[in-house]
Amino acid sequence: MTQFYTELSRALLALAVALVVALLIIIATSSDPANAFTQLLTAPLTSKRTIGYWMDDVAKLTLTGLAFSLVFQARQFSMGVQGQVYIGGMFAAWVALSPLGTTVLAIPLGLIAGMIGGAAYGFIPGYAKAKFGANEIVSSLMLNYIAIKVVNWVTRAHLAPEGSGQLMSPPFPPEATFPALVSGTRLDLGLVIALVMVIVVWFTLYRTRWGLKLRLVGDNATFAAYAGIKSNAVMIAAMTAAGAIGGLLGSVFVQGRAYGKITENFDGNLAFEGILIAIVAKNRPLAVPFVALAYGYLRQGAQLMGNRTDVPNEMIAVVQALVILLVASSFTIPGRRALARLLRRKEAAQ
Amino acid sequence: MMDIIGAVFSVTFLAMVIRQMTPLLLATLGGLIADLSGALNVALEGMMLISALTAVLVSVHYPWYVAVLAGMSAGSALGLMMAFFHLRMRADIILVGFAVNIVATGGTVFALSLATGGDKGTSINLVSKAIPAVNLPFLRDIPVVGQPLHGMLSGHSVLTWFAFASVFGLWFFLYRMRGGLWLRAVGEYPAAPAAAGIKVDTVRMWGLIASGAFAGLAGAQLAMFNYVGFTRDMTAGRGFIALGAVLLGARHPVGACVAALLFGFFDALSFVIATRAQNFPAELIQAMPFAVTIVALIFFAWRAQKAKALRGA
Numbered sequence: 001m002t003q004f005y006t007e008l009s010r011a012l013l014a015l016a017v018a019l020v021v022a023l024l025i026i027i028a029t030s031s032d033p034a035n036a037f038t039q040l041l042t043a044p045l046t047s048k049r050t051i052g053y054w055m056d057d058v059a060k061l062t063l064t065g066l067a068f069s070l071v072f073q074a075r076q077f078s079m080g081v082q083g084q085v086y087i088g089g090m091f092a093a094w095v096a097l098s099p100l101g102t103t104v105l106a107i108p109l110g111l112i113a114g115m116i117g118g119a120a121y122g123f124i125p126g127y128a129k130a131k132f133g134a135n136e137i138v139s140s141l142m143l144n145y146i147a148i149k150v151v152n153w154v155t156r157a158h159l160a161p162e163g164s165g166q167l168m169s170p171p172f173p174p175e176a177t178f179p180a181l182v183s184g185t186r187l188d189l190g191l192v193i194a195l196v197m198v199i200v201v202w203f204t205l206y207r208t209r210w211g212l213k214l215r216l217v218g219d220n221a222t223f224a225a226y227a228g229i230k231s232n233a234v235m236i237a238a239m240t241a242a243g244a245i246g247g248l249l250g251s252v253f254v255q256g257r258a259y260g261k262i263t264e265n266f267d268g269n270l271a272f273e274g275i276l277i278a279i280v281a282k283n284r285p286l287a288v289p290f291v292a293l294a295y296g297y298l299r300q301g302a303q304l305m306g307n308r309t310d311v312p313n314e315m316i317a318v319v320q321a322l323v324i325l326l327v328a329s330s331f332t333i334p335g336r337r338a339l340a341r342l343l344r345r346k347e348a349a350q
Numbered sequence: 351m352m353d354i355i356g357a358v359f360s361v362t363f364l365a366m367v368i369r370q371m372t373p374l375l376l377a378t379l380g381g382l383i384a385d386l387s388g389a390l391n392v393a394l395e396g397m398m399l400i401s402a403l404t405a406v407l408v409s410v411h412y413p414w415y416v417a418v419l420a421g422m423s424a425g426s427a428l429g430l431m432m433a434f435f436h437l438r439m440r441a442d443i444i445l446v447g448f449a450v451n452i453v454a455t456g457g458t459v460f461a462l463s464l465a466t467g468g469d470k471g472t473s474i475n476l477v478s479k480a481i482p483a484v485n486l487p488f489l490r491d492i493p494v495v496g497q498p499l500h501g502m503l504s505g506h507s508v509l510t511w512f513a514f515a516s517v518f519g520l521w522f523f524l525y526r527m528r529g530g531l532w533l534r535a536v537g538e539y540p541a542a543p544a545a546a547g548i549k550v551d552t553v554r555m556w557g558l559i560a561s562g563a564f565a566g567l568a569g570a571q572l573a574m575f576n577y578v579g580f581t582r583d584m585t586a587g588r589g590f591i592a593l594g595a596v597l598l599g600a601r602h603p604v605g606a607c608v609a610a611l612l613f614g615f616f617d618a619l620s621f622v623i624a625t626r627a628q629n630f631p632a633e634l635i636q637a638m639p640f641a642v643t644i645v646a647l648i649f650f651a652w653r654a655q656k657a658k659a660l661r662g663a
Contacts, residue, residue, distance in 0.1 A: 134652075138593050145590070156633070312470060315456070317455065320452050321452050329439030
């Protein structure tokens with residue numbers, strides 16, 4: 001429990017430092033820094049619509065955070081979630097634009113298709129590493145680029161209306177688009193899917209034999225091998241399972257209310273931000289949605305600040321990088337040691 | 351089709367290969383140094399992006415060589431920062447690298463919009479300079495081979511020549527000098543150099559700084575020669591390709607050069623196909639270098655594994 005509080009206070013400290021730096025940057029660059037900083041911190045709560053944007057982000061960030069957490073727990077640095085999202089999105093779009101898209105099966109089949117596509121795409125770097133020893137960081141990054149290019153091509157050349165020059169498919173039929181949970185917002189089925197997946201991933205990791213194996217391989221692959229665990233098989237399975245979550249996120253993207261169609265470059269680099277979520281959550285599935293809640297708020301705040309003031313929303317990149325650096329670093333929180341010494345002295349005096 | 355084959359075997363194509371491979375070669379050498387010191391530098395992409403922007407912005411007011419040096423310094427500074435967080439703060443090098451990449455993708459757009467007064471896409475409104483080309487008119491006087499040789503070798507950037515010289519220089523440093531031995535030892539088995547009294551962390555720090563310097567030069571070459579001016583995300587994955595090229599080149603400077611040549615070839619090929627065969631989808635051409643990297647990566651990893659098995663390890 002004390003460890004939990006240490007982690008939490010470190011994450012909060014990182015956030016505080018990052019916000020102070022953000023404030024300094026805003027002061028240095030904005031003509032109206034007070035307004036810009038207020039927008040950053042309060043804008044997501046200003047209306048039902050903006051809360052919807054925030055929740056939509058939370059759902060997506062949770063899913064990508066879960067995918068990265070699963071891979072990182074097996075101590076694999078596969079960076080392939082982005083590619084899986086694109087492949088998953090393309091598969092879901094095929095279902096939605098097929099004759100099945102106008103039936104009640106459209107949504108569940110779209111989700112399953114996305115998961116299958118993503119899982120297949122996650123399997124490749126895992127298999128290449130286990131079988132040939134190919135570095136999974138490099139191969140998964142290459143696969144991301146390939147997926148983005150290929151899906152953009154399919155979208156432009158095959159899914160967009162012929163000869164229109166558009167970079168997106170026509171809107172999916174209503175049966176293939178998630179219903180809104182609160183009317184007039186983007187709050188849709190995606191959030192429910194994300195929360196269900198949190199439970200599923202948590203249960204798999206901490207309550208099943210396979211999850212134990214995965215965590216053992218992540219902790220110490222040599223020890224796991226001595227214990228008779230086929231670490232290669234576990235590794236491939238972990239990357240495939242994470243790929244399925246990545247693919248699911250792809251379906252959530254294209255079938256969600258925010259799009260309801262597939263467009264070029266649809267993920268807007270959100271998939272990659274799962275790295276940050278996973279790091280701050282220390283790869284623990286139950287912590288992921290909370291981190292996504294906080295980070296999604298900041299992300300949406302930056303977006304709205306970018307729209308409403310003279311500070312570009314890209315400024316938030318500095319905050320992101322700082323949070324990653326500070327959380328990944330191991331440092332003792334200043335003053336803690338002094339406080340502990342003080343308390344000990346008090347005990348000694350008694 | 352014959353048209354494309356003809357274009358590939360032309361002198362201008364070879365010149366284009368050299369031009370396209372230069373930033374990659376510089377970045378690959380940077381990746382190689384870090385990799386040999388035992389730190390996989392996934393931040394090459396971000397370092398290139400930041401130094402490209404730095405070089406362009408500096409070149410607006412100062413001569414081109416100051417701008418190149420500024421780009422190189424920006425890369426080294428990022429290397430130093432990575433060293434601090436990795437070695438002192440004990441953060442995972444991969445995560446530190448990704449932090450650099452994240453700050454690079456967003457931060458360069460932010461800085462660009464400040465520098466141009468709101469333009470988030472390109473630096474087209476800033477008058478930036480280019481690295482001068484090295485012309486070799488005397489090559490033309492050589493009988494028979496003079497003309498093609500001139501077409502191939504003349505007109506490249508100063509940094510192209512520096513890059514090729516660095517391949518040799520780095521080989522000499524790594525395999526003929528004490529510092530290079532230390533660097534390789536630290537990457538191979540840190541306990542041994544530590545026992546010999548060599549400061550492992552210091553060697554790694556300089557490795558990361560040098561890695562950043564090369565990535566910085568790559569960025570400068572990209573934004574001051576291959577293209578003049580900065581465009582958002584203009585590195586377009588070259589940093590990651592360089593990371594693959596390090597592994598493909600069997601972690602050797604000459605291998606790195608060959609790997610960079612391979613990618614330069616595919617880069618140039620994608621240009622040729624794009625101009626000669628317009629009905630071929632551009633996205634698939636752009637995906638080609640990445641696909642080649644994966645195939646080559648798997649092949650070389652497989653071969654390395656087999657070689658290891660043969661040695662009975």
